[in-house]
Each structure stands twice: as structure tokens, then as C-alpha cells.
Amino acid sequence: MLQLAIYDTDSHRFQQAPLAPRGVVLLMSGEGWRLVDPPADGLKGPWIELRSTDEGVRCRVSADPLFTTEVVTPTGPRALVPTDRLTLPVRLACGTTHIELIEAPPAEELKPLMTLERRASQREERSAGPLGNGPAPATLTRWFEAVATLSRWSVGSGEFWQGAASLVIDPLGFDAAYVVERDPATDGHDGWRVLAANITRPELGIGLELSRLNAVIDTATTQFDNALQHDGSAWAIAPWRDEQGSLAGVIVGVRKRHEANARGAVRHLEANLVRLVADVVTSGVVRHAHERRAARRQTLLELAFSPQVAQQIESDERLLDGARREVSVLFADLRDFSRRFHHQTAAGLGPVAAYKLLSEVMDALSEVVVARGGHLIDYYGDGLAALWNAPLDQSDHVVRACEAALACAEALEPISTEWLDRLGGPLGLGVGVHTGSALVGNVGSRWRIKYGARGETMNLASRVERATKTIGVSPIVSAATVQRLAASGGDHFHTQRLCRAHLAGIEQATDLYLLTSEADSSQLGMTASVYAAALAAFEADQLEKASRLLRDAVQNTAAGFLARCVERSRNERQGRRVADRPDAVGAIISLVEA
CATH class of the missing domain: 2.60.200 (Tumour Suppressor Smad4)
Incomplete structure (x- = not known):
């Protein structure tokens, strides 16, 4: 051929x-x-x-x-x-x-190469004659300095492979050097690819006889010519390996017969030095594989966590292990976005614009969470979930979560204004926060890290967010969050108890609170004191009094929601005997279908 x-x-x-x-x-x-x-x-x-x-x-x-x-x-x-x-x-x-x-030339016509042992036998050393004379100390010093330089280069740089080829040329004294890679998916004796070459006497030949390399596949040891081949060349071939220890390629040194070459064949020491180059290449390849794996790991971590948290996890991966911790969990969801998406798509908004809007919203909400040290668990439909106090300790996690809950609405305002004409109305957002014990850890895989929480705390936080749609106010926080907030220096927050409710999938009734940054009663639909009095009357089964207090309640507010609950209870009471009436003291509102 x-x-x-x-x-x-x-x-x-x-x-x-x-x-x-x-x-x-x-x-x-x-x-x-x-x-x-x-x-x-x-x-x-x-x-x-x-x-x-x-x-x-x-x-x-x-x-x-x-x-x-x-x-x-x-x-x-x-x-x-x-x-x-x-x-x-x-x-x-x-x-x-x-x-x-x-x-x-056919492989059978090639003179077999000598296999390099870890140490030449005394017989081989004696038979080597003048070839056994070693290089001068200055030459060895220069050569090992070059090896040290090669070991500092990265496989990812172009100079690494060319540097390996150059080492075989100078000061080792070969006339041609090749760094050759083998395709691991190739069977048989094909699939060699030259990564780098350095040829000082191209007039004597530049081609690489690949059939000479195939002996290394079977032996996986360094081969060399201790006598010239019939064409006047002498070869040294040393294997280099990948991270798994499999043959990945070879370093080839070729010496030609010419007037400036007094060395002739390859000496045992020279073959060892070519093998040393191959060993340095192996070390570089393995190190590069480790670095790439670490970089991929770092990328995965930074996709799941902030760079600061990712750096700490990289130092201590036990932070990803499963553990039970107290966490504050936030759920946020766009109001009626799915319905409006389909309606507006039919009306001309289009899927590209709709997803652009959703991306802008998620980006703004994510920035709110990350800026307050939160961990984004995932994006769900038209919203997201985040938690605090995991994987790193945050003693003020409940304060951070509540600050984020209030900031979400502020972050949405400019986006809502920009899209107002195209949407035909403002964007709405429901945010719920709950604090409790949860099992946290990495529930993903080596391909994708997904750090999150499991258990009733997550379920309850999700249900609290869902309650914002029924009650008509946001953000809503649980009683556990309010209690923890009072003990964590959250004096700058204002909370107003809205009701006690049964939430879907939650066995115990939960007190729900409206969270504000100041004494703001706009979402209540009346003053805070009147709302509190109406709620107390409702829970004491004083429905007529509660109804009177709520007669001026504004719809789409907490007062409007409570007024509907009072009216429904009054209607249910009509026609019942007193003995059949349930105990209404501490009345609980059912939000199971919310």
C-alpha cells in the first residue's frame, strides 16, 4: 500500500x-x-x-x-x-x-524490535558494546530540565504534544519524533493518528510506518532497535496510557543513517528516556482527565448553586449528603399564566414571546433568591421553589426567605409594566413561605446535581403558596415562619393572621399570615384591627357580628375572602337544629380544593 x-x-x-x-x-x-x-x-x-x-x-x-x-x-x-x-x-x-x-513494507518484512525491560540484563549491557556509553552529564541535565518543563504544561495546550515530540529530538538526538494517538474504538491494528511531529532531516524521509507501531498493541511495552533496520533506520516506540491504564498512544523516535549520526542504533538508556517521555505524557493525560472531570463537577455545582456555595461544596462534598435540617422554603407562581398563555397565544402573542416573558420573570425571581443567599431548588411550571439554611448554615434563614418573598413582587413590577399592553392586564404573583424540618440532600445524579428538600415542609410550603390564589393576597407565610421570625430579629416585618385553614394533603390545620414590610392594610381590604375583630367573631361562631364587620369588605382582598367564608357558614347553618350544628369555636376554613 x-x-x-x-x-x-x-x-x-x-x-x-x-x-x-x-x-x-x-x-x-x-x-x-x-x-x-x-x-x-x-x-x-x-x-x-x-x-x-x-x-x-x-x-x-x-x-x-x-x-x-x-x-x-x-x-x-x-x-x-x-x-x-x-x-x-x-x-x-x-x-x-x-x-x-x-x-x-509488510509487517513480516520488518525486523522485530527489542522489548525494553525495566533494567537491562548484564548480558545485554555487555553486548551493547559502544552503544552502552551514556550521554554526558550536561546532556542529561538539559534533558531532565526539558522533561520537567513538559510536565508543567497542560494537555489542553498545543505546546504539550509538540513539546513531547521536541524532547525526543533535542537533546536525545533522534532525527524524527511523533506523538501518536490510538482510537480506542478501533479494533485490530488500525486507527493511529499523529498528534504532533518534529522531523529534523525531512530529506531522509518523513513517513511514519504505522505497521511498526502494532507490536506495541500486543505487548504494551517499550520497543526499540538495538541495531539498524535494513533501510538504515532505528526506532524507539514507547506506549502512553489513558486514565484507565489502557493503551492510548505511543511516542516514536526514529534515527536515520547519515553523516552527522554517530550513534547509529538506539541505546538502552535512550529507549528508557523515550519511555520517560511517554510516562510524562501519561501523567499529563491523567491529570488533564482529572482536571476536566473536576471542571465538569464545578460547572454542575455552579449550575445548582451560587459560585460561593459551589466553592465550599468542592472543598467538602459531604455538604451534599442527606441530612435533616430546619429550612425556610419559598414557592412562587405566576397567577393564571397558563390560561393567559393559551389565550394570548391564540390572540397573537405567540409562543416565542410567551416564553420570553416567562424567562424574564424567572430570571428576575431567581436573582431575588440568589441575592439573599437562597438555593434554587427547581422551576415548576410557571414558578420556582427555593430554600434557605441548606446546604450551608444560615442562622437568619427565615429573615432571608421573608425578604425574598417581599422582593419578588417588587421585581415583577417593571416586567408587568413592560408587557401590560400585550397581556391586557398586570401580571400577578403568589408567594408562600413555610419554615420547618426537612430531609435535604442531592437527589440528582452525576450528570445533573439537584439539591433539594423532601417531606411535609415542602408540601406545606407549596400549599401555602396555593392559598394565596384563594385568599387573594401575597405573600402568605405559615405560623411556624412567623414564630421563627420573631426569634430571628425580624422586627421590621409586619404579619397579620388571615385564618386557620385545612390545606390539601396536610393533616393538621395551619394558621396563615399575610406578610408585609410595613403596616399596610391595602391587601386586607379594611383596617387591620377591624379584620382581626371580624376573624375573631367568625372563629367564635358569632357569624352575625362577623358579617356586620365585613359588610363593606372589598372583593379580591382578604376581607372579601373572609366575608365569603362567613356567608357560606351562615347559609350552611340555616335550617339546622342547634343540636346538629358542629362546634364552630375556632372555625377552620377548608382550602383543600384551593
Whole structure:
């Protein structure tokens, strides 16, 4: 099989591919030579066409005065003429680019390489004769300094692979060096790819005989020539490995016979040094894999947590372990967005605009949560859930959660104003907060971290948020949050008890409170004192008194909601005997269907 190799001495770019039966065209582009199918006629830019015929290799070049191609011969370069029929091996030079076409020898014709043991036997050392003489101390010092430099480079940088190839050249003294990668998905003895090359004597040959590399697949040990091959070359091939310890590639050093080469074959020490380069490459590859995995882990953490929290978790991953903690949980949900989405989509808002609006809302609410140290658990439908005091301790978690609850409405106002004309009305938001014990931890996977809480605290917080829709006010907090708020320095908040209610899925009745930042009765629909008196009358079964106090209640307020509850209770009482009436003291409002 004919093998085509291309090497640029300036950029060290190396390409190699088998020659197709029809031949190949090398087309010069901005990124170097590209291999295209013949014929070359009509192509723009400098080109070289190579084709194997019975009379030899036919070579054509484009007519370009700035593009000179020479034939490299043992006696020196000469100009290429159109009538040339070249014999193998064909070597061409075009500026800094060298091109070679050779026939790869069958594997059975290659002289077997010697396997490098961890320490050469005394017999091998004696038989090595003059080849056993080691390099000068200054050479070794320079070489190990270069190895240390390579070990500091990152595999992700372009200089790492080229640096590994350069180490084999200088000061080790090989004429050509290759860093070759093996495709792990390839079976058999195919799939080698050159990552970097450094060739100091391209006129002696640049092609890499891949069949020589295959012996390493079976032995996974360093191989070398302690005597020259029939073509006057000597090879050293050392494997490098991936994170799992599998063969990932090889480092290849090739020495050619020429007047400046007094070393001839590869010495045992030189083979060991090539193996050391391969070991450094292995260390770099493994380190890079660890760094990439750590970076992916960090990215996953920062997708789930703020950068500050992610950094602490990176230092102590036990923070993600399951634990029971007291947390404050916030649920927020856009009011009637699903209904309005479908209506407005039909009316012309369109899904793109609708999702743009939803994205703006979620972005604003998320910023509110993160700015107050909260952890975003997830986005649910048209809203989100967040918690405080996990995974890191926050002694003021209830204060943070309540501040976020109030800030959510403020963050929504500019968005609502911007979209008012297109929506036909303002955006509404329901926010609920509950504080309690929950089981927290990572409920995700290695592909996606999902840190959250489970248990009744989460359910109750969700139901509190849902109650905002029925009662008509927001934000609403639970009695547990109010009690914890009083003990946590939350004196700047105002709370107004709205009612005691049965919530869906919650066994015990819950006292619900309206949360405000100041004494604001606008959502109550009346003064706080009158509302409190009406609620007390209702819970004491004094329905007539409660009805009188609520006769001026404004709809779509807490007072309007309480007035409806009073009226419903009065209607249910009519026609019943006193003995059949339930005990209404401490009346509980059912929000199970809310």
C-alpha cells in the first residue's frame, strides 16, 4: 500500500494517508495542504497532483511562478519537470513543506524490535558494546530540565504534544519524533493518528510506518532497535496510557543513517528516556482527565448553586449528603399564566414571546433568591421553589426567605409594566413561605446535581403558596415562619393572621399570615384591627357580628375572602337544629380544593 505523508518544517504540521488508486491532489489553502480527489484541472490555488502508474509516479504541479516544487534525491534537490516519472520512494520539497510517497513494507518484512525491560540484563549491557556509553552529564541535565518543563504544561495546550515530540529530538538526538494517538474504538491494528511531529532531516524521509507501531498493541511495552533496520533506520516506540491504564498512544523516535549520526542504533538508556517521555505524557493525560472531570463537577455545582456555595461544596462534598435540617422554603407562581398563555397565544402573542416573558420573570425571581443567599431548588411550571439554611448554615434563614418573598413582587413590577399592553392586564404573583424540618440532600445524579428538600415542609410550603390564589393576597407565610421570625430579629416585618385553614394533603390545620414590610392594610381590604375583630367573631361562631364587620369588605382582598367564608357558614347553618350544628369555636376554613 502506498502511503502519502506531508510535513511542514515551520509549523510541524504532519498529515499521513493511504494513496487512493486514482491518486490524490494536494491543494494549498489558508490552513495548509488539503487532500482532494483528482483531477486538479480547474482548481484555484497552488496544487500538486500525484498518481501511481505502471511507468512510475506521475507528478503534476500548478503553473504558479511563486510555487516551486523540487524532487529530493540522495544527491540533492532538483527541479521537477513535467515529463518526470518518479520511482518510489518519492520525496518532494515545496518551500517549507515536504511530501513523501512510499510503499509501506509488510509487517513480516520488518525486523522485530527489542522489548525494553525495566533494567537491562548484564548480558545485554555487555553486548551493547559502544552503544552502552551514556550521554554526558550536561546532556542529561538539559534533558531532565526539558522533561520537567513538559510536565508543567497542560494537555489542553498545543505546546504539550509538540513539546513531547521536541524532547525526543533535542537533546536525545533522534532525527524524527511523533506523538501518536490510538482510537480506542478501533479494533485490530488500525486507527493511529499523529498528534504532533518534529522531523529534523525531512530529506531522509518523513513517513511514519504505522505497521511498526502494532507490536506495541500486543505487548504494551517499550520497543526499540538495538541495531539498524535494513533501510538504515532505528526506532524507539514507547506506549502512553489513558486514565484507565489502557493503551492510548505511543511516542516514536526514529534515527536515520547519515553523516552527522554517530550513534547509529538506539541505546538502552535512550529507549528508557523515550519511555520517560511517554510516562510524562501519561501523567499529563491523567491529570488533564482529572482536571476536566473536576471542571465538569464545578460547572454542575455552579449550575445548582451560587459560585460561593459551589466553592465550599468542592472543598467538602459531604455538604451534599442527606441530612435533616430546619429550612425556610419559598414557592412562587405566576397567577393564571397558563390560561393567559393559551389565550394570548391564540390572540397573537405567540409562543416565542410567551416564553420570553416567562424567562424574564424567572430570571428576575431567581436573582431575588440568589441575592439573599437562597438555593434554587427547581422551576415548576410557571414558578420556582427555593430554600434557605441548606446546604450551608444560615442562622437568619427565615429573615432571608421573608425578604425574598417581599422582593419578588417588587421585581415583577417593571416586567408587568413592560408587557401590560400585550397581556391586557398586570401580571400577578403568589408567594408562600413555610419554615420547618426537612430531609435535604442531592437527589440528582452525576450528570445533573439537584439539591433539594423532601417531606411535609415542602408540601406545606407549596400549599401555602396555593392559598394565596384563594385568599387573594401575597405573600402568605405559615405560623411556624412567623414564630421563627420573631426569634430571628425580624422586627421590621409586619404579619397579620388571615385564618386557620385545612390545606390539601396536610393533616393538621395551619394558621396563615399575610406578610408585609410595613403596616399596610391595602391587601386586607379594611383596617387591620377591624379584620382581626371580624376573624375573631367568625372563629367564635358569632357569624352575625362577623358579617356586620365585613359588610363593606372589598372583593379580591382578604376581607372579601373572609366575608365569603362567613356567608357560606351562615347559609350552611340555616335550617339546622342547634343540636346538629358542629362546634364552630375556632372555625377552620377548608382550602383543600384551593
